[in-house]
Amino acid sequence: MYSRITGTGSYLPEKILTNHDLEKMVETSDEWIRTRTGITQRHIAEKSQKASDLALYASQEAMKAANIASSDIDLIIVATTTPDMVFPSTACILQHKLGADNCPAFDVQAVCSGFVYALATADQFIRSGKCRNALVVGTEIYSKILDWNDRSTCVLFGDGAGAVVLSQSEQPGILSSHLHASGSYKDVLSVPGSIESGAVQGNPYINMEGGTVFKFAVKVLEDVVREAVEENKLKPSDIDWLIPHQANIRIIRSTAQKLGIPLDKVVVTVDKHGNTSAASIPLALDIAVKDGRIRQDQLVLLEGVGGGFTWGAVLLRW
Ligand code: ACO
Structure with a gap:
């Protein structure tokens, strides 16, 4: 038994913050940011948006691509460093928004490696026969944990979400x-x-x-x-x-x-x-x-x- 990605999805908030916008906020330059990091712009979530909102859009796209309904999902793992709240987990909040109640749902906290950790975990669930369709999501709103006066960090990060559906397969896959x-x-x-x-x-x-x-x-x-x-x-x-x-x-x-x-x-x-x-x-x-x-x-x-x-x-x- 193997696992295979059968659908992908993503979401980026509408608002774009360019390096030139940042020049007006901290002592930096488009040239410094581009040459040190390769970044020219990043997306920034609305104040009202939470990690689970971004995750929801990305998940819906991934489920559509995989051609599955909420009721087909039997595991949800969300990788995030910027959860909606201390608890419950963003995975539980996402599960409720998707109407996929009853399947196991939990967050993985491994910062920028979180998605790789979450995918590896879901793969083990599928290989062991414990589930058939896992929704694996990475979702972040780093704009909420940045000091917008600290030029050494605030220029580096952005907000967004990506999701995959990982399903049982006779062929690998992972x-x-x-x-x-x-x-x-x-x-x-x-x-x-x-x-x-x-x-x-x-x-x-x-x-x-x-x-x-x-x-x-x-x-x-x-x-x-x-x-x-x-x-x-x-x-x-x-x-x-x-x-x-x-x-x-x-x-x-x-x-x-x-x-x-x-x-x-x-x-x-x-x-x-x-x-x-x-x-x-x-x-x-x-x-x-x-x-x-x-x-x-x-x-x-x-x-x-x-x-x-x-x-x-x-x-x-x-
Ligand atoms: N604009 C202008 N100048 C700046 C800025 C900025 N945004 N930020 C720092 N500087 C200044 C510093 O104050 C320093 O000034 P000084 O020489 O007068 O003290 C100067 O630029 C050089 O700073 P360095 O830190 O030496 O710059 P460096 O070339 O190392 O680049 C950077 C810094 C981009 C952070 C680099 O070290 C890096 O990419 N590190 C990896 C960090 C990373 O990717 N973190 C993401 C999270 S971890 C992860 O995802 C893996």
Whole structure:
């Protein structure tokens, strides 16, 4: 028994914030942001929108593409760092909005690796025969956890959601998944604040040592891609499409270069979306599926790294 992606969907909020808009908010420039990160614009959710609202649109698209109804879903996993509330989980809120009551629903918190963690988890449920159709979503509203006076972080992120339906299949599908974490890096990238006694204690915004994140990301992404291809007796050059977490074009280029994968086999959306954390991989996947780049039988490798640190990859045949 295998699992296979049978539908993809995504959602980006209407409002676009360009680098030129940011020039009016903090001391920065379009040139600095573009050359350091590759980002030119990002989407920003309305104040009234929650992560589950973005997730709902993306999920409805994915379910339509997979040609399934809410009643066919028997597992919901939502990857998010920006949940609607402390609890219940965004997955439970999404389940209610979809009218898919009764199936198991839970959130995964692995920051920018969240979607890879969620997909790997859903794959295990399907392989073990516990479910037939899983809805796996990455949804984020990072604009709510950014300090808009801190130019070193506020220029990097954006809001959005991506979703897939993962279904039982006789043919693979997902070939293998590879997850890692190292909590010893917990202070390098974090939102350290917590809610205690009715108020936020500590810093409620993103705190990041950018240079350390950069070096760590390039190293572990190369390692985890090699781990995935070697386990399947393949070479990096066999991959048809690399879909990396979209943090920074320089991280994406360095990883691809170290692996000998040409950039025209890499799906890049960071220029238009910024870093949407757990949403970035399913958003990029949906775009490449819809524009026809990803075709049947191709080898697709999803890889991500994020706070924790966490990192991982999923290798699949489309
Ligand atoms: N505009 C203008 N200047 C800026 C800005 C800005 N938005 N932000 C920082 N600077 C300044 C700094 O203050 C510094 O000034 P100084 O030399 O006077 O002190 C100067 O630019 C250079 O700063 P560096 O940090 O050395 O710039 P660097 O070339 O390393 O780029 C960046 C910074 C883009 C954050 C880079 O380190 C990076 O991409 N790191 C990875 C971080 C990342 O991707 N995080 C996302 C979350 S984690 C994930 O998704 C994997």
